Amino acid sequence: xxxxxxxxxxxxxxxxxxxxxxxxxxxxxxxxxxxxxxxxxxxxxxxxxxxxxxxxxxxxxxxxxxxxxxxxxxxxxxxxxxxxxxxxxxxxxxxxxxxxxxxxxxxxxxxxxxxxxxxxxxxxxxxxxxxxxxxxxxxxxxxxxxxxxxxxxxxxxxxxxxxxxxxxxxxxxxxxxxxxxxxxxxxxxxxxxxxxxxxxxxxxxxxxxxxxxxxxxxxxxxxxxxxxxxxxxxxxxxxxxxxxxxxxxxxxxxxxxxxxxxxxxxxxxxxxxxxxxxxxxxxxxxxxxxxxxxxxxxxxxxxxxxxxxxxxxxxxxxxxxxxxxxxxxxxxxxxxxxxxxxxxxxxxxxxxxxxxxxxxxxxxxxxxxxxxxxxxxxxxxxxxxxxxxxxxxxxxxxxxxxxxxxxxxxxxxxxxxxxxxxxxx
Amino acid sequence: xxxxxxxxxxxxxxxxxxxxxxxxxxxxxxxxxxxxxxxxxxxxxxxxxxxxxxxxxxxxxxxxxxxxxxxxxxxxxxxxxxxxxxxxxxxxxxxxxxxxxxxxxxxxxxxxxxxxxxxxxxxxxxxxxxxxxxxxxxxxxxxxxxxxxxxxxxxxxxxxxxxxxxxxxxxxxxxxxxxxxxxxxxxxxxxxxxxxxxxxxxxxxxxxxxxxxxxxxxxxxxxxxxxxxxxxxxxxxxxxxxxxxxxxxxxxxxxxxxxxxxxxxxxxxxxxxxxxxxxxxxxxxxxxxxxxxxxxxxxxxxxxxxxxxxxxxx
Numbered sequence: 175x176x177x178x179x180x181x182x183x184x185x186x187x188x189x190x191x192x193x194x195x196x197x198x199x200x201x202x203x204x205x206x207x208x209x210x211x212x213x214x215x216x217x218x219x220x221x222x223x224x225x226x227x228x229x230x231x232x233x234x235x236x237x238x239x240x241x242x243x244x245x246x247x248x249x250x251x252x253x254x255x256x257x258x259x260x261x262x263x264x265x266x267x268x269x270x271x272x273x274x275x276x277x278x279x280x281x282x283x284x285x286x287x288x289x290x291x292x293x294x295x296x297x298x299x300x301x302x303x304x305x306x307x308x309x310x311x312x313x314x315x316x317x318x319x320x321x322x323x324x325x326x327x328x329x330x331x332x333x334x335x336x337x338x339x340x341x342x343x344x345x346x347x348x349x350x351x352x353x354x355x356x357x358x359x360x361x362x363x364x365x366x367x368x369x370x371x372x373x374x375x376x377x378x379x380x381x382x383x384x385x386x387x388x389x390x391x392x393x394x395x396x397x398x399x400x401x402x403x404x405x406x407x408x409x410x411x412x413x414x415x416x417x418x419x420x421x422x423x424x425x426x427x428x429x430x431x432x433x434x435x436x437x438x439x440x441x442x443x444x445x446x447x448x449x450x451x452x453x454x455x456x457x458x459x460x461x462x463x464x465x466x467x468x469x470x471x472x473x474x475x476x477x478x479x480x481x482x483x484x485x486x487x488x489x490x491x492x493x494x495x496x497x498x499x500x501x502x503x504x505x506x507x508x509x510x511x512x513x514x515x516x517x518x519x520x521x522x523x524x525x526x527x528x529x530x531x532x533x534x535x536x537x538x539x540x541x542x543x544x545x546x547x548x549x550x551x552x553x554x555x556x557x558x559x560x561x562x563x564x565x566x567x568x569x570x571x572x573x574x575x576x577x578x579x580x581x582x583x584x585x586x587x588x589x590x591x592x593x594x595x596x597x598x599x
Numbered sequence: 600x601x602x603x604x605x606x607x608x609x610x611x612x613x614x615x616x617x618x619x620x621x622x623x624x625x626x627x628x629x630x631x632x633x634x635x636x637x638x639x640x641x642x643x644x645x646x647x648x649x650x651x652x653x654x655x656x657x658x659x660x661x662x663x664x665x666x667x668x669x670x671x672x673x674x675x676x677x678x679x680x681x682x683x684x685x686x687x688x689x690x691x692x693x694x695x696x697x698x699x700x701x702x703x704x705x706x707x708x709x710x711x712x713x714x715x716x717x718x719x720x721x722x723x724x725x726x727x728x729x730x731x732x733x734x735x736x737x738x739x740x741x742x743x744x745x746x747x748x749x750x751x752x753x754x755x756x757x758x759x760x761x762x763x764x765x766x767x768x769x770x771x772x773x774x775x776x777x778x779x780x781x782x783x784x785x786x787x788x789x790x791x792x793x794x795x796x797x798x799x800x801x802x803x804x805x806x807x808x809x810x811x812x813x814x815x816x817x818x819x820x821x822x823x824x825x826x827x828x829x830x831x832x833x834x835x836x837x838x839x840x841x842x843x844x845x846x847x848x849x850x851x852x853x854x855x856x857x858x859x860x861x862x863x864x865x866x867x868x869x870x871x872x873x874x875x876x877x878x879x880x881x882x883x884x885x886x887x888x889x890x891x892x893x894x895x896x897x898x899x900x901x902x903x904x905x906x907x908x909x910x911x912x913x
Binding site for chain 2: 234236287290291293294295297298299301302303305306309310312313425429432433436466468469471472473475476479480483527530531534535
């Protein structure tokens with residue numbers, strides 16, 4: 175244990191105040207159209223992603239069924255909102271807690287079975303479990319609402335201080351409030367003995383057992399806590415959308431959170447926050463523009479797994495490290511060149527995919543495709559030649575520029591490593 | 600009697616199809632430790648390839664060519680996607696195949712469209728094989744069983760009776776020793792991966808026209824074959840066989856049985872109505888719960904026999 179005497183950890187207060195400030199001013203900056211609803215969605219996905227990362231990033235537990243906890247939490251939350259009994263006395267502000275405790279209860283129940291194993295077997299059990307819950311949810315329509323789902327009205331009870339949760343802005347601030355609290359709680363978890371033990375269980379389970387800890391118990395407790403926060407995000411989602419359906423407990427939803435969190439970066443606490451923004455950008459905003467968004471998301475994910483397994487956060491941190499050592503001036507020119515040629519190739523690739531999609535899936539609407547106000551005839555040769563030209567230029571340019579960048583990058587990083595060794599010695 | 604026999608036959612033929620899929624998955628898993636999440640996607644790819652090839656050349660060339668093409672695609676995925684990730688451990692490999700399953704579904708929709716394609720059963724295999732009592736058994740079901748069984752026999756013979764099979768078996772347990780003897784183990788991995796994918800492709804060729812060839816077909820069998828692999832015991836080919844047949848028969852029987860706990864209790868003299876507590880659960884028929892049976896079996900196996908039916912390791 176590292177003993178440090180810090181009467182006032184100024185940096186930490188700054189970071190958390192900055193986070194709170196961003197949450198408060200975000201709706202003032204992004205105020206156009208659907209921005210508020212997108213921000214609200216990002217908030218719920220952030221909580222969901224952070225809770226998922228408690229398993230994957232901190233515990234090394236690859237789960238394909240995390241939506242079970244958020245989805246069941248959402249169902250209990252929505253029934254609490256609809257009920258006239260005990261549920262009616264819970265104010266909307268605290269409805270996420272109903273979801274949280276429901277998620278936690280199912281974490282206690284299911285986690286006992288799933289956390290018996292780790293690694294690949296754990297992944298498969300969670301996949302089986304999510305399919306089990308999804309299939310059962312269609313069997314009990316009175317609780318799960320069948321295909322249509324369960325709807326509610328979030329404006330209920332007496333408005334407290336004029337807050338009725340009718341306007342979207344009030345829902346946003348509710349989500350932001352819970353996001354802030356949950357983020358602090360989940361960060362605090364990483365500092366507790368249990369949070370440290372789950373890291374140890376991820377890295378070297380055998381040694382943890384030799385020290386005398388029960389790895390299954392550590393995984394089980396972590397999963398229960400993670401399920402609690404997943405349930406909170408489910409409850410917030412129920413308030414935000416006012417509908418919960420079987421899709422909320424599906425393997426698709428679970429796979430999506432895995433994609434988002436991994437894209438953000440699983441080895442950093444804040445990675446899922448980044449992943450939530452990118453993920454909602456892909457699945458909500460991009461899907462308005464193009465039918466190919468799932469292809470782009472899948473491709474983005476595969477490329478990240480292949481070339482940057484630590485996610486977007488690691489790319490940003492590596493650049494920041496170079497910057498903090500004052501060597502950024504040496505890499506920015508080649509970096510810019512690589513980005514420029516990649517952009518050219520990428521533009522060609524995107525245009526080609528869009529035209530292909532139009533050709534196969536929207537053939538019934540004629541061969542004229544409209545994107546960004548431009549009309550393109552996908553049956554003519556000219557646009558395809560342009561696409562091929564852009565792609566070729568991108569690939570040739572990349573091949574020419576990349577080795578130079580790689581050389582500079584390796585050189586700079588070697589220097590940084592040398593400096594770090596020097597300062598440590 | 601008639602019902603039992605035909606349901607059993609249908610169940611076995613479905614189970615054999617599941618085995619064609621899970622055998623490749625098991626082979627890849629036991630060799631490389633990689634759970635190929637995109638395995639069902641290769642099954643779908645096989646069906647679509649067979650649809651395209653059979654519309655040009657006919658069904659029989661497709662039966663041979665489509666699995667070969669799928670196997671080559673699989674080998675390429677292993678060579679350029681998975682092999683560089685091997686040094687990072689199994690989780691990135693698993694995630695890579697997970698991402699591939701997304702990509703393949705999208706690419707299939709891009710090439711063949713979002714609707715189901717008309718991939719018919721060939722004329723010479725259309726019709727009843729035999730008629731017993733008043734029900735007839737289609738030739739194509741028999742053909743599926745024949746292909747699956749001959750595939751089972753040939754895998755067994757290749758793995759146990761040929762030099763290549765012995766090298767593969769040795770590489771399963773002692774990759775370092777095999778490498779020291781001068782065999783290129785990464786290349787063996789590549790061909791095993793490709794071979795497993797080709798088996799999935801073959802299952803797609805004969806499963807695609809028995810069922811429906813559509814972009815959702817990977818998702819329908821995807822999770823079932825993982826259940827098969829876990830229930831049978833991770834990495835056990837014999838276990839995968841038993842589990843496939845078990846789940847195939849179980850599901851086929853369950854779909855056909857229209858009984859619930861309510862009919863049973865009411866038959867015994869109880870009087871269950873909507874007012875009875877737990878009515879929702881009691882009125883569920885077995886056929887309604889058919890979809891959850893494999894997953895229920897998975898959970899029960901994991902609680903009572905965690906290493907699977909024939910598994911050797913936990």
